[in-house]
Amino acid sequence: MDLLLHADGIHASYEQRRILKGVDISLHRGEILGLIGTNGAGKTTLMDVLSGTLRHDSGVITMAGEKYGPESRDEAQACGVGIIPQNFKLDPAMTVAQAIYRGTFQSGKPQEDLRGPALKLINDVAIHLDPDATIGTLIRAEQTLVEVLRMVAEEAQLVIMDEVAASLPDHDVAALHTVLRMLINQGRAIIYITHRLDEVHSIADRIAVLRDGTVHRILEASQTNADELAFLLLQQKPAGSTRPVEPSGNDEALRVVNLSVDDSVRDVTFSVAKGEIFGLLGTHKSGVYPLLESLAGIRPNTSGQVFLHGQPVHIQGPEDALRLKIGYLSDDAGNVDATTSIAKGLREDPVDAGLQDEITGLRGVIELVRRMRINTTNIHGTLTTLSGGDRQKVSLAKWMTTGCDVLILSHPSRGIDIGAKDVVYQMLNELRQTGVAIILMSSDLTELVSWCHRIGVVRDGELVTIEANSNTNEDVLVYHMLGSAAASGNSNARRVKS
Known part of the structure; x- marks a missing residue:
């Protein structure tokens, strides 16, 4: 050659x-x-x-x-x-x-x-x-x-x-x-x-x-x-994870009823319980992105209702979502401000923070850096000194420590190495055990099956199925995601496992 x-x-x-x-x-x-x-x-x-x-x-x-x-x-x-x-x-x-x-x-x-x-x-x-x-x-x-x-x-x-x-x-x-x-x-x-x-x-x-x-x-x-x-x-075997079963409690955190977003999403209904990781899957044009963006206040919904802890809420913008303790990690989370420090990227200090608060906060930052295997020698250096995967970890870690009741994550493990994925799953599992409801959107089917209690599939603007983890697998999810294209064998979908 x-x-x-x-x-x-x-x-x-x-x-x-x-x-x-x-x-x-x-x-x-x-x-x-x-x-x-x-x-x-x-x-x-x-x-x-x-x-x-x-x-x-x-x-x-x-x-x-x-x-x-x-x-x-x-x-x-x-x-x-x-x-x-x-x-x-x-x-x-x-x-x-x-x-x-x-x-x-x-x-x-x-x-x-x-x-x-x-x-x-x-x-x-x-x-x-x-x-x-x-x-x-x-x-x-x-x-x-x-x-x-x-x-x-x-x-x-x-x-x-x-x-x-x-x-x-x-x-x-x-x-x-x-x-x-x-x-x-x-x-x-x-x-x-x-x-x-x-x-x-x-x-x-x-x-x-x-x-x-x-x-x-x-x-x-x-x-x-x-x-x-x-x-x-x-230099060791990955920890891996066992497939989750549905949470024992039925205390509802979020319910979406007949939600529509322009022509992209039509009459979508689903709920997420406290302590549940609910997966969402769909192709680029399926409507899954507008659905998530509507819940995060980025796109207004044109009809339907959203209930938080049983109460109707109106999400007109990202500020409303944050006020309601709905967090959203988007696909472009790795794109960061060149002047932001790693410490600030991981934790926003309160305006009236005293010295003890600052010391406690920095100790928390150091622990997060250690736990998430972020490769740096200076937490006060800018985020641009980190690798792309480490920037993604910072964005993810910050959302996971903001005290949200509902956390929406779009491709949270994008660019993250296999060892750090185990840590991310452990942290998500700890977070859900505190009662946080997590909506996880990913194109990695293995990740969805390994991490989620239930998985909803969006196709052509509609939620076509919600699969309990115990009753599904990657082939079933592909079938629902692609519909007739999968049935006719025209998808050429190659199974990718992380």
């Missing part, structure tokens, strides 16, 4: 903290290299070096036989390197077509000239996107697919994908993998970062395990499995 990239002894630092400690890695044309590691192991730092965002301190990198050391993202792109970062941001006013071609020579052309080429790309990879839709109307998972198409349009020779499938449902993961295989069949190479171990095992040719800033091992994907990869990451 034709060697495209070779890195030898790469050292790199971020804010005077050594992150990479001698990384050796190589990649051939037509190859997908999976890159796995716990949060803070150095994956994103390595990708920053390769994509021109960060200069490495020492070591040698060659690209197609030439010395490579880009000083900017643009310079890296000119050398044929493209990246989809974990917490990317797109201009909400751009159309899908404009976003796809924004980094190419066609950037700046009118929409009429871009629509045709964009539609051809979309059809080639069997993704359902409207080239005329604006980015601001797309959910996070759809924006991810736009970024993947941008890689195709830019004709990148080395494509770096950092947790691009973290919030994608299985049938869209299958579509994504179609794109990846199309790219490598064209002779390109891909570095694919993910925490979904079954997924990286199924798509990668080789898998590199990054641990504490060095490449611990590189394995042939065909000669390993998810269990071995998990052991290499954690």
